Amino acid sequence: RGGADTIAVTLAVNQPDPSFDRPSIAFFRDGALIDTAFVTVRAGDTTQTAVRVDVGNPTNTALTLTGLRVGTPTYPSGATGWIPGAFLDKTSAPFGSPAELLVAINPRGLPTGRHRAEIEISSTAAKNSPKKLFVVVTVQ
Numbered sequence: 762r763g764g765a766d767t768i769a770v771t772l773a774v775n776q777p778d779p780s781f782d783r784p785s786i787a788f789f790r791d792g793a794l795i796d797t798a799f800v801t802v803r804a805g806d807t808t809q810t811a812v813r814v815d816v817g818n819p820t821n822t823a824l825t826l827t828g829l830r831v832g833t834p835t836y837p838s839g840a841t842g843w844i845p846g847a848f849l850d851k852t853s854a855p856f857g858s859p860a861e862l863l864v865a866i867n868p869r870g871l872p873t874g875r876h877r878a879e880i881e882i883s884s885t886a887a888k889n890s891p892k893k894l895f896v897v898v899t900v901q
Contacts, residue, residue, distance in 0.1 A: 786829075786882055786892040788862070789813040797895040802868050804900050811861045812894060814849065814882060831862065832881035832891070840871050844896065847880050868900045875899050 788795050790812050800810050814829070834844040843866060850861045864880065876898050883891035 784884075784887050785889045786814065786884060786887045788892075788894050796893075797897055798864065799897050799899070800866055801899045801901060802866065804871070804873065805869055807865070807867045807869070810864050810866065810896075811850075812864065814862045830883045832883065834878045834880050834896070836876075836878050838877070840876055843868055843871055843876060843898065844878050844880070862894065864896060866896075866898055868898060871898075871900045873900050 788798075790798060795812070798810055798812050800808065802808050829849060831847050831849055834847060836842075844864060845867050846863075846865045848863055850863050862880070862882070868876075878896045878898075880894045880896060881891045882894065
């Protein structure tokens with residue numbers, strides 16, 4: 762019945778993980794989030810494909826692309842050298858907007874079938890750096 766009692770309460774405050782506030786790298790094509798760019802070419806034809814590279818923070822504010830680096834393509838197995846160049850086209854992107862990653866593909870000498878390469882994009886500011894874009898070319 763009625764009365765007073767004392768209860769001891771301990772309050773623990775957790776500090777937020779600062780990595781949640783760091784930007785991340787993401788790849789998009791035709792508005793969809795991707796990790797692999799698929800390209801089909803005829804033997805002997807050269808082509809170029811574009812993938813949008815976003816660097817955004819958790820509040821969806823676009824950050825500058827300064828500091829992004831494009832690595833040399835690597836080929837986990839099979840034929841090599843069929844990507845003669847990959848670079849960020851920042852001239853088409855306003856400050857703080859996504860840029861295009863342009864990937865040149867030269868399948869000359871590649872046998873018919875699927876071939877895979879990896880391109881590493883890195884930034885000291887991004888929490889998920891380095892991030893790999895996989896490129897799969899199908900030669901017909």
